[in-house]
Amino acid sequence: xxxxxxxxxxxxxxxxxxxxxxxxxxxxxxxxxxxxxxxxxxxxxxxxxxxxxxxxxxxxxxxxxxxxxxxxxxxxxxxxxxxxxxxxxxxxxxxxxxxxxxxxxxxxxxxxxxxxxxxxxxxxxxxxxxxxxxxxxxxxxxxxxxxxxxxxxxxxxxxxxxxxxxxxxxxxxxxxxxxxxxxxxxxxxxxxxxxxxxxxxxxxxxxxxxxxxxxxxxxxxxxxxxxxxxxxxxxxxxxxxxxxxxxxxxxxxxxxxxxxxxxx
Amino acid sequence: xxxxxxxxxxxxxxxxxxxxxxxxxxxxxxxxxxxxxxxxxxxxxxxxxxxxxxxxxxxxxxxxxxxxxxxxxxxxxxxxxxxxxxxxxxxxxxxxxxxxxxxxxxxxxxxxxxxxxxxxxxxxxxxxxxxxxxxxxxxxxxxxxxxxxxxxxxxxxxxxxxxxxxxxxxxxxxxxxxxxxxxxxxxxxxxxxxxxxxxxxxxxxxxxxxxxxxxxxxxxxxxxxxxxxxxxxxxxxxxxxxxxxxxxxxxxxxxxxxxxxxxxxxxxxxxxxxxxxxxxxxxxxxxxxxxxxxxxxxxxxxxxxxxxxxxxxxxxxxxxxxxxxxxxxxxxxxxxxxxxxxxxxxxxxxxxxxxxxxxxxxxxxxxxxxxxxxxxxxxxxxxx
Numbered sequence: 222x223x224x225x226x227x228x229x230x231x232x233x234x235x236x237x238x239x240x241x242x243x244x245x246x247x248x249x250x251x252x253x254x255x256x257x258x259x260x261x262x263x264x265x266x267x268x269x270x271x272x273x274x275x276x277x278x279x280x281x282x283x284x285x286x287x288x289x290x291x292x293x294x295x296x297x298x299x300x301x302x303x304x305x306x307x308x309x310x311x312x313x314x315x316x317x318x319x320x321x322x323x324x325x326x327x328x329x330x331x332x333x334x335x336x337x338x339x340x341x342x343x344x345x346x347x348x349x350x351x352x353x354x355x356x357x358x359x360x361x362x363x364x365x366x367x368x369x370x371x372x373x374x375x376x377x378x379x380x381x382x383x384x385x386x387x388x389x390x391x392x393x394x395x396x397x398x399x400x401x402x403x404x405x406x407x408x409x410x411x412x413x414x415x416x417x418x419x420x421x422x423x424x425x426x427x428x429x430x431x432x433x434x435x436x437x438x439x440x441x442x443x444x445x446x447x448x449x450x451x452x453x454x455x456x457x458x459x460x461x462x463x464x465x466x467x468x469x470x471x472x473x474x475x476x477x478x479x480x481x482x483x484x485x
Numbered sequence: 486x487x488x489x490x491x492x493x494x495x496x497x498x499x500x501x502x503x504x505x506x507x508x509x510x511x512x513x514x515x516x517x518x519x520x521x522x523x524x525x526x527x528x529x530x531x532x533x534x535x536x537x538x539x540x541x542x543x544x545x546x547x548x549x550x551x552x553x554x555x556x557x558x559x560x561x562x563x564x565x566x567x568x569x570x571x572x573x574x575x576x577x578x579x580x581x582x583x584x585x586x587x588x589x590x591x592x593x594x595x596x597x598x599x600x601x602x603x604x605x606x607x608x609x610x611x612x613x614x615x616x617x618x619x620x621x622x623x624x625x626x627x628x629x630x631x632x633x634x635x636x637x638x639x640x641x642x643x644x645x646x647x648x649x650x651x652x653x654x655x656x657x658x659x660x661x662x663x664x665x666x667x668x669x670x671x672x673x674x675x676x677x678x679x680x681x682x683x684x685x686x687x688x689x690x691x692x693x694x695x696x697x698x699x700x701x702x703x704x705x706x707x708x709x710x711x712x713x714x715x716x717x718x719x720x721x722x723x724x725x726x727x728x729x730x731x732x733x734x735x736x737x738x739x740x741x742x743x744x745x746x747x748x749x750x751x752x753x754x755x756x757x758x759x760x761x762x763x764x765x766x767x768x769x770x771x772x773x774x775x776x777x778x779x780x781x782x783x784x785x786x787x788x789x790x791x792x793x794x795x796x797x798x799x800x801x802x803x804x805x806x807x808x809x810x811x812x813x814x815x816x817x818x819x820x821x822x823x824x825x826x827x828x829x830x831x832x833x834x835x836x837x838x839x840x841x842x843x844x845x846x847x848x849x850x851x852x853x854x855x856x857x858x859x860x861x862x863x864x865x866x867x868x869x
Contacts, residue, residue, distance in 0.1 A: 331509055391518075394512070394570040411509055413554055413557065439511070
């Protein structure tokens with residue numbers, strides 16, 4: 222654990238959380254650009270290309286890294302927050318939508334975690350944020366969000382964000398659960414990830430579920446989210462006045478109610 | 486924690502661990518996220534935590550080897566003990582290689598099967614991705630093939646259209662263009678044009694129909710199937726029936742060589758290929774532009790072909806070829822406003838040169854002057 226920065230953290234809030242990280246002098250954290258909430262005086266912010274885990278990789282290496290980061294839908298740059306002071310300083314990162322922040326201690330989890338793209342929030346400096354492809358073509362074509370995932374490697378803390386309520390589950394060897402592809406947040410690499418065809422067109426059309434489920438087979442830990450951002454976004458989009466949705470909340474007065482409310 | 490060392494620890498100074506590797510172990514009583522432990526191979530089975538107080542033995546007979554994990558390439562050794570499920574996950578290459586290299590006889594068939602499965606999976610993956618890539622690149626491949634083999638593809642397609650169908654198509658196009666033309670039907674000029682044309686194209690597969698349109702432009706054009714329209718401007722610009730015959734022979738060859746038909750197929754093909762490649766079926770600006778470029782490129786060599794083949798028609802009809810050469814020459818030398826015939830039939834120096842060379846090579850033939858008083862015919866045309 223020589224090169225990893227061991228950081229102390231505290232998570233605040235219940236549904237819209239933020240994580241406050243305490244940095245010792247010369248300790249640093251990396252975060253997705255744009256995730257910072259506040260920081261103490263004395264913390265220097267530096268934007269780097271990639272995740273700041275590798276020292277030098279040459280031109281081709283950085284080009285590859287760029288392509289990967291574009292694939293996972295991340296910004297090309299990450300921000301490093303380095304405590305340059307002589308005492309402990311704090312920096313906080315906020316979750317971008319309602320949900321829970323999951324602290325993952327990578328060394329306790331075998332050194333590697335696969336997580337849904339876009340769910341990475343921040344980590345101790347030295348954690349590398351890579352890309353994990355699903356090698357099975359079926360998963361690639363029908364796995365929805367599960368095809369290209371992020372790989373967090375290292376042995377310090379990493380924080381990922383889950384939408385809605387978080388469920389952490391440990392799968393015994395051979396134990397299998399089926400999840401909606403969008404609800405998977407993270408999994409240990411020892412967990413097998415497969416796509417299963419539900420095979421019932423009726424349930425696909427009228428049940429509201431997709432035609433395909435993700436099958437997770439143990440051993441290992443998996444983290445599930447109850448509300449993927451895409452689901453929330455769908456509902457919000459459907460309810461937007463601009464797209465013909467209705468704004469009032471089921472009042473019998475309808476449009477009149479809005480006038481009485483003073484909304485208009 | 487002591488769990489950081491991964492893979493085969495064959496370099497370990499500890500003699501008792503010389504034949505051991507580390508793997509992630511899952512089971513009752515262990516940490517749920519798995520515990521990295523040392524494993525030693527023995528005669529009858531695995532020894533977990535070798536040389537420790539909690540050492541545990543697992544017989545090879547109990548083990549089941551399977552492939553799994555996120556990348557489907559990890560080696561999973563599973564067994565059940567007292568109703569609990571246990572498993573060892575080998576994810577790193579050194580550990581897997583170690584087990585394969587030191588495979589105990591009891592495990593060999595299962596390990597071979599694992600190896601086969603991994604290899605099969607990789608093959609399938611490669612195949613799948615190749616098919617997918619080809620599928621995604623197919624429109625561009627199509628476009629490339631079309632670019633590269635345009636003439637052949639167009640010829641192939643044109644050969645599949647019968648003369649009857651071509652004539653039906655030509656009829657359709659002619660009916661559509663007719664309203665914009667002021668056709669002259671009742672005079673001497675149309676009759677003379679028809680006679681010269683008929684003489685030129687006697688014995689060909691097409692039934693030609695010759696028309697004269699009242700238009701000052703010096704131009705003539707052919708429609709697939711055999712409709713040839715000559716503008717009065719062209720008739721007025723000509724000084725002899727032989728000069729007109731040259732133009733008619735040229736236009737007739739456009740029909741006989743199916744140039745207009747091929748140009749249409751070419752245009753349609755381009756549009757289709759570009760639409761497939763760009764996914765833009767509305768015919769965007771790019772498609773329009775590319776289609777136009779395609780037609781221009783089509784033009785030049787076809788014109789020369791029509792010239793040379795037209796010369797043959799003149800020979801068969803025993804008409805003096807000098808009229809053809811001199812007429813294009815004359816038009817090219819004429820200054821002033823651009824001449825329509827030349828803009829669609831560019832009279833480049835090369836073309837004239839080729840025409841003269843062909844005449845010189847084949848020798849001139851016995852020709853009979855066409856029996857028409859051209860100056861008088863010109864007076865019968867509507868005055869401008």
